[in-house]
Amino acid sequence: MMQRSRRRRQTAKRKSKLQTFLDSRVWEEYAVEGKPLFTFRSEVWYDGFSDPCVPLPEFAVRINANDVVQVAKILDDDWWIGRVVGHGHACRYIPSPQKWWQLWSASDADASPKSTAARLKVLRRQQQQQQQQEDDTDALADGASSSQQPSLASVFNKNRATVPDEFIAHARNGAKLEDCYVIVPDIRPLVFFGPSKSGFATSDLMQRALMTYLVKSFPGRVVFMDCTLRRQAQVVVATTAEGTRIADPATADSEPFQAEDVERIYRLAKEGKMALVQCDSDRPDELLRSSTLPLLVLVRMNNPAVILPKLAKETIDAGRKLGSQIAAAERLNAMDDSTWDLVLRRCRFDVSCYELAAYVDAYIGESTLELTIDPRMLHPV
Numbered sequence: 001m002m003q004r005s006r007r008r009r010q011t012a013k014r015k016s017k018l019q020t021f022l023d024s025r026v027w028e029e030y031a032v033e034g035k036p037l038f039t040f041r042s043e044v045w046y047d048g049f050s051d052p053c054v055p056l057p058e059f060a061v062r063i064n065a066n067d068v069v070q071v072a073k074i075l076d077d078d079w080w081i082g083r084v085v086g087h088g089h090a091c092r093y094i095p096s097p098q099k100w101w102q103l104w105s106a107s108d109a110d111a112s113p114k115s116t117a118a119r120l121k122v123l124r125r126q127q128q129q130q131q132q133q134e135d136d137t138d139a140l141a142d143g144a145s146s147s148q149q150p151s152l153a154s155v156f157n158k159n160r161a162t163v164p165d166e167f168i169a170h171a172r173n174g175a176k177l178e179d180c181y182v183i184v185p186d187i188r189p190l191v192f193f194g195p196s197k198s199g200f201a202t203s204d205l206m207q208r209a210l211m212t213y214l215v216k217s218f219p220g221r222v223v224f225m226d227c228t229l230r231r232q233a234q235v236v237v238a239t240t241a242e243g244t245r246i247a248d249p250a251t252a253d254s255e256p257f258q259a260e261d262v263e264r265i266y267r268l269a270k271e272g273k274m275a276l277v278q279c280d281s282d283r284p285d286e287l288l289r290s291s292t293l294p295l296l297v298l299v300r301m302n303n304p305a306v307i308l309p310k311l312a313k314e315t316i317d318a319g320r321k322l323g324s325q326i327a328a329a330e331r332l333n334a335m336d337d338s339t340w341d342l343v344l345r346r347c348r349f350d351v352s353c354y355e356l357a358a359y360v361d362a363y364i365g366e367s368t369l370e371l372t373i374d375p376r377m378l379h380p381v
Contacts, residue, residue, distance in 0.1 A: 018097060018179040030270050034370040036070035036082070040181040041293055044104070045170040046095055051103065054093050055079060055380035061092035065172075068184065068293075069094060072371040073378075081373055086366060091373050095169075100180045103169035184293040185269035187367045189225070190360070191277045191287055193340075194299040197328035198280050206299055210344075211276045213353045214360060221364055223268055227261045227279040229286070230254070256286050265292045272368050274360065282328055284339055295341040295363070297356070300333055302345055 015023070018040075027038045048060030063069065063084060071082040072091055078099040083091050095103065171177055192207040214222050255262065257279075265275045277294065281287060284296050308326075337343055342359050344352040 016179045018181055018183065021183050022097075034372070036072060036186055036371060037074070039068060039070050039085075039184050039186045041184050042067045042069060042181055043171070043177060044100065044180045045167065046100060046103070047168055048093060048095075051095075051168045053078075053099075053103075056093070056376060059092050059374065059377055061089070061094065063094070068188075069181075070186065070367075070371060072373055075378070081377055083371060088366070091371055091377065093377065097180050100169055104171060104180075107167055107169055182291070182293075184291070185266050187269040187272065187274050187364065189265050189275035189277045189292050189294045190297060191279065191281075191294045192297050192299060193282065193284060194332045195301040195329055196325045196332075198282050200325060202325075203299075204278070207278055209349070210299070210353065210356055211278065214276060214356065217357050218274075218360065218364070221272070222274045222276055222360065225261065225264065225275045225277050227257055227277050229256045229279055229281055230258060254289070256281070256290050257292065262290075262292060272364075274364055282332070284335070296339070297342045297344065298332060298335075298340045299352070300343055300345045301329065301347075302333065 021027075021038075031037060042063050042065055044063075045065055046061075046063040048054050048062060049057075051060065054060045061084060068085040069082050070085055071080050071094065073081040074096075075081055075093075076096075078096055080094040080096055081091050082094045083089055171180065192210065194203060195206060196203045198204065211224055215224060257265070261277075265277075268275050279287075287294050287296065342356070344355060346352050346355070
């Protein structure tokens, strides 16, 4: 508890990125009824069904790490009103960063009674009942019904983890956590990788063909962007015994996109449009550091023989080495599917287009649902 209190006092001395954003109140410029004020990705866990402080228990919510949440209204210093994107749920009570830190700091004191078998049994029963009521209510709302949730869950929050039962508020490495929430665009941009090295005609043409299909399929809803990444040199501070270089975190965590590109992505998101980004990167981990939280799509060719003739002709014509192209394709194919939000592995172009269009349609549709606030939430008794 003393370490946690000391951590909060140290954080209070300097404003975090989230607090700076909230104090600037730039989100007030986009205040439109039914639209989100802003969107954030949760870095932490929160179980509202176990929280006795929720103003109205029937509007509690469960938030897992990596969940994306749209904020419809800032009720007071402790509570916001918003919805977890990707589950078709209506608006619920979201703890403000200040409130979450209070709950997390007090979790040690409350851990003992919550850890007993009897207490957990009661909590699980209450959660099951509340979840059933939530599903019944949301099925009648404008959002997606419970029957659609499995498909939407595959689009959103792919790496989410279940909140531990014994915690109201939980975080991994909480003592090192600067912000519990990270601001992201209302509609995340989409970035293509593969089937081989970017900057070569084979990859660029295949990606451009898929983007063209999306632009024509969703007129006015998707916009093409050609971005050049920032090539900031990383300062190597150490080298492991295996020869792996460790970079300075100050440079390793820098934003990969140019400032004007980031600004445009956020602006398009506020207009309800998705940015289709084509950039010169073959490393998904490089883009995961971006504040735009891009959706990563891999065009995968499981059989190299499909594109090998094309790569060979291209390298001969351009005077480039074929080995680098093949190595890039093998490296991308070797990555686990969990690295990507979507993997297009069909050899037929029309089938890949259909899968991609279905994914984008589900994502934009869920991200642009009207946020409806139950009047009871505004004046809790």
